[in-house]
Amino acid sequence: MAGASGNGVKFVKQVMKFVTEGGGYDRLIEKVRIVAAGEGHCMAEMVVGTEHQNRGGTLHGGFTATLVDCISTFALMTHGKGAPGVSVNMNINYLKPAFEGEEIVINANTLRAGKKLAYLSVDIKKKESGDLVATASHIKFMG
Amino acid sequence: MAGASGNGVKFVKQVMKFVTEGGGYDRLIEKVRIVAAGEGHCMAEMVVGTEHQNRGGTLHGGFTATLVDCISTFALMTHGKGAPGVSVNMNINYLKPAFEGEEIVINANTLRAGKKLAYLSVDIKKKESGDLVATASHIKFMG
Amino acid sequence: MAGASGNGVKFVKQVMKFVTEGGGYDRLIEKVRIVAAGEGHCMAEMVVGTEHQNRGGTLHGGFTATLVDCISTFALMTHGKGAPGVSVNMNINYLKPAFEGEEIVINANTLRAGKKLAYLSVDIKKKESGDLVATASHIKFMG
Amino acid sequence: MAGASGNGVKFVKQVMKFVTEGGGYDRLIEKVRIVAAGEGHCMAEMVVGTEHQNRGGTLHGGFTATLVDCISTFALMTHGKGAPGVSVNMNINYLKPAFEGEEIVINANTLRAGKKLAYLSVDIKKKESGDLVATASHIKFMG
Numbered sequence: 405m406a407g408a409s410g411n412g413v414k415f416v417k418q419v420m421k422f423v424t425e426g427g428g429y430d431r432l433i434e435k436v437r438i439v440a441a442g443e444g445h446c447m448a449e450m451v452v453g454t455e456h457q458n459r460g461g462t463l464h465g466g467f468t469a470t471l472v473d474c475i476s477t478f479a480l481m482t483h484g485k486g487a488p489g490v491s492v493n494m495n496i497n498y499l500k501p502a503f504e505g506e507e508i509v510i511n512a513n514t515l516r517a518g519k520k521l522a523y524l525s526v527d528i529k530k531k532e533s534g535d536l537v538a539t540a541s542h543i544k545f546m547g
Numbered sequence: 548m549a550g551a552s553g554n555g556v557k558f559v560k561q562v563m564k565f566v567t568e569g570g571g572y573d574r575l576i577e578k579v580r581i582v583a584a585g586e587g588h589c590m591a592e593m594v595v596g597t598e599h600q601n602r603g604g605t606l607h608g609g610f611t612a613t614l615v616d617c618i619s620t621f622a623l624m625t626h627g628k629g630a631p632g633v634s635v636n637m638n639i640n641y642l643k644p645a646f647e648g649e650e651i652v653i654n655a656n657t658l659r660a661g662k663k664l665a666y667l668s669v670d671i672k673k674k675e676s677g678d679l680v681a682t683a684s685h686i687k688f689m690g
Numbered sequence: 691m692a693g694a695s696g697n698g699v700k701f702v703k704q705v706m707k708f709v710t711e712g713g714g715y716d717r718l719i720e721k722v723r724i725v726a727a728g729e730g731h732c733m734a735e736m737v738v739g740t741e742h743q744n745r746g747g748t749l750h751g752g753f754t755a756t757l758v759d760c761i762s763t764f765a766l767m768t769h770g771k772g773a774p775g776v777s778v779n780m781n782i783n784y785l786k787p788a789f790e791g792e793e794i795v796i797n798a799n800t801l802r803a804g805k806k807l808a809y810l811s812v813d814i815k816k817k818e819s820g821d822l823v824a825t826a827s828h829i830k831f832m833g
Numbered sequence: 834m835a836g837a838s839g840n841g842v843k844f845v846k847q848v849m850k851f852v853t854e855g856g857g858y859d860r861l862i863e864k865v866r867i868v869a870a871g872e873g874h875c876m877a878e879m880v881v882g883t884e885h886q887n888r889g890g891t892l893h894g895g896f897t898a899t900l901v902d903c904i905s906t907f908a909l910m911t912h913g914k915g916a917p918g919v920s921v922n923m924n925i926n927y928l929k930p931a932f933e934g935e936e937i938v939i940n941a942n943t944l945r946a947g948k949k950l951a952y953l954s955v956d957i958k959k960k961e962s963g964d965l966v967a968t969a970s971h972i973k974f975m976g
Binding site: 750778780 | 927
Binding site: 422423426427428429430431432454455456457458459460464465466467469470471472473474488490491492493494495496497498501 | 565566569570571572573574575597598599600601602603607608609610612613614615616617631633634635636637638639640641644
């Protein structure tokens with residue numbers, strides 16, 4: 405599914421439209437821009453805004469986790485049958501703070517997608533410096 | 548700090564007012580109700596609403612992570628000097644889905660709060676059945 | 691299976707004999723003493739010896755992980771049909787060092803054991819002080 | 834420290850000799866062969882033997898964790914002042930079993946090494962197929 409990169413982006417944008425317009429929690433990622441997708445991979449970009457911050461003025465750890473969850477799920481959905489699965493475990497390492505106005509790049513990869521379990525990895529970097537903001541793993545159950 | 552449980556609740560409610568009214572990401576936890584707090588512990592309750600859900604109709608994994616982050620930070624702030632620290636690692640296990648209208652109880656504990664590092668644990672249960680929705684650990688750097 | 695605590699201990703001791711005498715990696719836990727077991731729980735004790743240490747003179751992080759893996763698997767095997775499952779994820783937080791000659795207590799619990807996935811938690815404490823040495827979670831696939 | 838790759842290997846082999854000959858737990862990695870090291874990176878190889886296995890005949894999850902711990906610490910020691918640090922958190926995802934006789938390649942990288950905290954990543958692959966056996970992260974406190 406969604407083998408060609410162009411088709412992958414189109415497909416993930418459709419998925420994103422579906423989830424962000426549902427009135428649920430996924431509305432929070434509406435400012436995320438999908439820049440590449442396909443064959444188990446998804447890359448997205450976002451400028452850190454006030455609404456993504458904690459009171460310390462940096463990207464909120466809960467929103468970082470939300471980005472990990474969503475973008476890795478999009479990556480997974482470009483693989484195989486397009487099913488999103490259900491989260492089993494998410495592990496996030498916080499390396500550096502990201503500040504308001506900074507652009508971040510979220511890169512998600514499908515490491516293994518079996519019939520029952522899928523393993524995904526995510527890193528979030530500052531676009532300008534390439535510095536790592538966070539690295540994460542995400543395990544999903546495919547039912 | 549905030550030794551007596553009543554004072555602890557009052558203190559955490561002030562912290563929560565400060566963070567949720569800042570226009571940042573913490574506005575998302577405004578419906579969380581603090582029911583006990585003090586001596587490194589914090590217990591909160593919340594009814595799962597449409598705004599906390601994924602398109603599958605269950606509590607969003609990214610919001611679960613947000614609850615883990617926030618409530619464990621509140622727990623930590625009732626300990627020692629009240630500093631929130633900075634996230635180093637967060638690990639979340641997803642055991643069962645929580646559905647719209649279900650009330651959940653978030654329990655956070657400070658396992659160890661050293662000068663440099665604090666270790667916190669969180670579990671989220673369904674109030675009625677006691678079933679575990681998620682368990683998590685959170686490590687913060689105290690600077 | 692292994693409902694009564696006495697039967698649970700007997701059962702886990704048999705499992706432990708089977709694995710430690712196989713010539714494989716499990717020989718390393720031969721000095722672990724099972725003190726309680728049954729209904730998804732297992733408690734074990736061990737005195738930290740030279741052979742469990744790193745060059746810094748404290749319990750090796752890799753052996754801590756081995757204890758987490760083995761004792762949580764024993765806990766799981768006292769639950770349901772006795773199957774050990776296969777590891778999916780293990781997350782370990784290291785809180786305090788344990789020194790040579792110190793006795794540690796390993797406590798493992800089955801948080802949820804579904805048909806496909808089992809979620810386990812482990813904590814390791816110093817027997818004398820009760821101080822936490824490590825906390826961990828372990829997810830297994832039941833096939 | 835240990836900038837040039839050749840010097841890095843020499844340095845890590847000296848560290849490994851020091852730790853494996855100490856009579857402690859690190860003796861278990863004596864069959865690991867260091868093939869590249871330097872500038873925060875370490876690559877090692879090993880053939881899975883009977884002594885590394887569980888009773889299911891595959892690489893033991895506790896030994897996988899031991900490899901993650903040791904090889905990532907070697908990687909860290911080729912960076913900066915050569916200090917090993919103390920483990921804070923280790924998270925391991927188990928993707929595929931490795932069988933007796935299979936050669937595995939362990940790759941460890943220093944993602945960030947600050948004054949207080951170091952973040953490391955590890956993957957373990959089968960040498961022949963390139964299939965991932967495990968991925969992991971390791972956080973150490975530098976004191």
